[in-house]
Amino acid sequence: MDVAHGDPRPAAGPSDACRTRVVLGIVGDKWSLLVVRNLRNGPRRFTELKKAIDGISQRMLTVTLRSLERDGILTRTVHNVMPPHVSYELTEMGITLREATAPLLEWSIAHLARIDDARATYDARTDTPVAS
């Protein structure tokens, strides 16, 4: 692995660069971004998250929630009521993450049409469209 030769930033050595990449592998992931966003109004049950996040599989939601719990982004609470259920809630650190990801989510929503246009232009110009 190369260290960050081309990075003019004086801070963060190669070790921090590598660790940043690992952290981004968790929090900079579309499912993580969407889970964190859907917890913005307080605790949610697993089934509520499953319904709210278009296209996520049961397994992917389970894996994503476990990673975010491990990273200290959310807490998992088992409610021993009838019927029993599990809920998820952002930690204090999770709330700051949600704030940090909000601009990226807003950007994605605001630029949907321009990205569609760019893709159509690119695909018309090349014979080999990139799988999206």
Place this chain on the structure above:
Amino acid sequence: MDVAHGDPRPAAGPSDACRTRVVLGIVGDKWSLLVVRNLRNGPRRFTELKKAIDGISQRMLTVTLRSLERDGILTRTVHNVMPPHVSYELTEMGITLREATAPLLEWSIAHLARIDDARATYDARTDTPVAS
């Protein structure tokens, strides 16, 4: 696929939710985030990006650059000099994306230590650490 029943936001219907997910699949990806970040000071050559982004493979960098070019985030320029080379530069839209991702990158760097602590606590509590 379920529509976003649990989402109290009145805007964006299921179609937009699905398209947002597709866009996040491209821009909300650790390699895309790192490529965009490394173009913040102007055009960079392929080899400069490869050196600057710790751990990225030649193939993953190629795929990431092509996706970002297709989405209108960056432009690719072939320089017919000796030796010939290719450079990449953020478009106007790419610059706004970089601004939108900056808080998430800063958050990741700022919270490295707390996430490490949370992982250690979680792994000590459970017998089955999550692969990171």
